[in-house]
Amino acid sequence: MDYKINDIEKTFDGAITENLGNNEYVIKINNMEHQIKILKMDSRGIEFILDQKYHRAKYLENSINEMNLIIDNLPLTLNMHTRLDEIVFKNSGSKGSSDTQLTLKSQIPGKIVSIAVQEGDSVKQGDLVCTIESMKMQVAVKSHKTGSIKSIKIKIGGTVAKNDIVAEIE
Numbered sequence: 001m002d003y004k005i006n007d008i009e010k011t012f013d014g015a016i017t018e019n020l021g022n023n024e025y026v027i028k029i030n031n032m033e034h035q036i037k038i039l040k041m042d043s044r045g046i047e048f049i050l051d052q053k054y055h056r057a058k059y060l061e062n063s064i065n066e067m068n069l070i071i072d073n074l075p076l077t078l079n080m081h082t083r084l085d086e087i088v089f090k091n092s093g094s095k096g097s098s099d100t101q102l103t104l105k106s107q108i109p110g111k112i113v114s115i116a117v118q119e120g121d122s123v124k125q126g127d128l129v130c131t132i133e134s135m136k137m138q139v140a141v142k143s144h145k146t147g148s149i150k151s152i153k154i155k156i157g158g159t160v161a162k163n164d165i166v167a168e169i170e
Helices: 084-091
Strands: 002-005 009-022 024-029 032-042 045-050 053-063 066-071 074-079 103-105 110-115 128-134 137-142 147-152 163-169
Touching: 128 163
Parallel strands: none
Antiparallel strands: 002 009, 002 074, 009 024, 024 032, 032 045, 045 053, 053 066, 066 074, 103 163, 110 128, 128 137, 147 163
16 A cells, blocks of 8 residues: 655555564565564554564544554654545546536545535536545545536535435536
8 A cells, every 4th residue: 555654755655465473564665574563552552563673653633544643752644545535536427528427426435524615616627525534534525527516416414325426517
């Protein structure tokens, strides 16, 4: 999976490559292998030994694909899905030309946490229409074309399934 740390231009790829048992793993970060042992993990944080050095991370909050942490007393924001908004935007709506397509559809199931537009509003391609929360992450749903909002088919607090119509844009 691709990760990005705020204020650092590069992204990095991280994966667990081997389970050694007894809470010990081999992980690969940007093609370099490291050994990690999980000492303690709960909803507040994790204590671990990485390459024979002790570390402690405290979870602060998760939102819009980001996790705010304090690792060894240093605050850190980690973007866990650097391309998720781009993927959702690319796949919003049905197949066909985005210039003629009227409906904007949800590509994920979830709960509507905010709506950024009203009926009659003008939008440009890529403008935020609403935010959906799915699996404790918030995902922006953006307009697939430039036009005006003909109708909004969702309500704050309501839920959508994959491919449900979010709005009609003409």
